[in-house]
């Protein structure tokens with residue numbers, strides 16, 4: 560395989576087994592993203608936490624830009640869509656489940672989609688993203704379905720910071736608020752990370768940079784997740800556009816400037832490859848990175864293709 564110079568060098572320190580998995584992956588190799596396509600299927604409507612920055616009119620900010628909410632699919636519809644896209648876009652090699660809520664807060668729907676796909680399209684590489692709350696309990700299921708990598712959104716490792724980001728979590732059938740909620744979420748995220756690394760599943764960590772809330776703290780997050788074996792830490796900007804609503808409880812919260820984002824990405828880079836071309840794709844993105852061909856593969860169009 561022939562990664563391009565820059566990304567190959569950037570990833571040179573990673574163990575061979577990890578490099579083999581991220582080589583030719585559109586999200587991790589700057590070269591591959593010109594040659595391979597990815598898609599997300601929106602099968603996961605529910606979420607088990609509330610992030611202050613989430614506006615549920617849109618897709619989960621784990622991985623997605625504000626926009627129109629994705630067309631929700633059942634697992635059967637999602638599988639149909641993936642097979643139709645794969646037949647029409649031969650470069651389609653990667654399938655992710657990233658929303659519109661938290662994929663692991665919808666375990667039946669998410670796992671059923673993976674189960675069918677690993678059977679019907681075994682060459683497609685699978686990934687999932689999550690806020691991490693339900694992760695430890697689902698690690699064994701994730702391993703069964705041969706999921707190549709998991710993205711955990713980790714915005715903090717300190718519950719005092721977390722309390723400013725997460726107003727509540729839904730845990731053991733109860734709503735838990737404040738610092739206690741953040742404490743549980745953080746513990747679950749870290750445990751999930753450790754369990755996946757132990758089992759050889761690649762873990763990428765996403766952090767949303769929220770100026771004045773976790774900007775000074777993200778270096779510490781980066782250090783800890785690297786230490787625990789995350790292969791990539793991706794710092795993404797808070798998207799605080801007027802049409803995306805305000806930061807719940809913090810009116811007028813702004814997103815970071817490009818310079819603030821760059822500075823933090825540099826500070827966190829260390830010896831770990833940083834992903835700077837993540838496009839925060841929508842939960843139903845289809846096509847090459849930076850391109851969205853989802854409108855060509857809506858359900859009615861797929862039915863018409865049959």
Ligand code: SF4
Pocket residue numbers: 606607608609610612613614618619620621659660661690
């Ligand atoms: Fe919203 Fe995603 Fe946070 Fe859930 S995890 S509240 S869907 S941003």
Ligand code: SF4
Pocket residue numbers: 585586597622623655836837838839840841848
């Ligand atoms: Fe890749 Fe980021 Fe898009 Fe997910 S959101 S498909 S990781 S570029």
